[in-house]
Amino acid sequence: MTESGTTAPQSPVAQTIDLLGDRLTLAILREAFVDHARRFSQWIDRTGAPPAMLTARLTALVEAGLMERRPQQNGGDRHDYLLTELGMATWEILASVWAWQREWSPEGLVQPELVHIDCGHRGPPALMCGHCGRAVGTRDAQLELDRASLVLVARSGRRRSTRNAPSVSRVDLQFTEVMEAIGDRWSAMVTGLALSGVRRFGEFQSILSISPTTLTERLGRLSEMQILTRSERGGGREYVLTPRGRGLFPIFAFLLSWTELAHPDALPLGPRLRHPDCGSWLLPALRCRGCEVAMERTSVRFEPFPFGTRLPR
8 A cells, every 4th residue: 555545556567477476376377288277176186285275376367367267067166267368378488487497407307398280399499579580589689677667566566485485296397496586576576687687786776676685685596596696797796697597588578578468558567678670579479499480379289298207317
């Protein structure tokens, strides 16, 4: 609440991070895409989540418009939970999370494999600009910051720490390491700014209006996870992205793009990515590395890891 008693406006980017930067929420969406789960009992069996916690996450997804509840036929008061178009639009975020985990985390071997149905290519896709079709990396896009919207990100809604994140029982659903980068608002904002080229401690603090103690803790955690590395330049107060950290760029690009889809009329929207090569706001898309064609949701399938298979030592 504000001092006048009115409710403070919510930041669209903050809402996206709070909703999708959650381990159990990603596990729910993963099961909906890969194994076509739609019933409460299926998610209980697959995630091992406490029923009350699973209920809360499903309710949040329904309220945010990513799922809808439909009564089961002859199911009494039981319901199915089905992905809406907005929920379906998270597939690129999930594909990017899985691609990062396959390359950079111990959980990678048990992540689903993306298959491009049109050409049969298997494996992670590349990031491209949907406007001009060119490949896009961290150095090919510019993050345009609206200071007012960043203040709104910091102040609005709830914050969650990855240290208290809900656990799930299956190894392939844990999303443990990527949660350090997107699992709470401050970590996500610090990582996002690092991806845009911010390095100095003072810059992070000034842009985010974050306390030195909180910033030091987040930078330390991201350094422990080898997402950032502390540089000796600038008196040891510069933090540079590692290759592991730069690999997070597609996740952030799709999180920002999905935010625009979920909040089309919100102002200020928040940080946005511009693609200088074509002069447009970045419209991220996934391109098949086999046939070099842009991938649509209906042209891909996710093949789950056969759970129970022995992993190589």
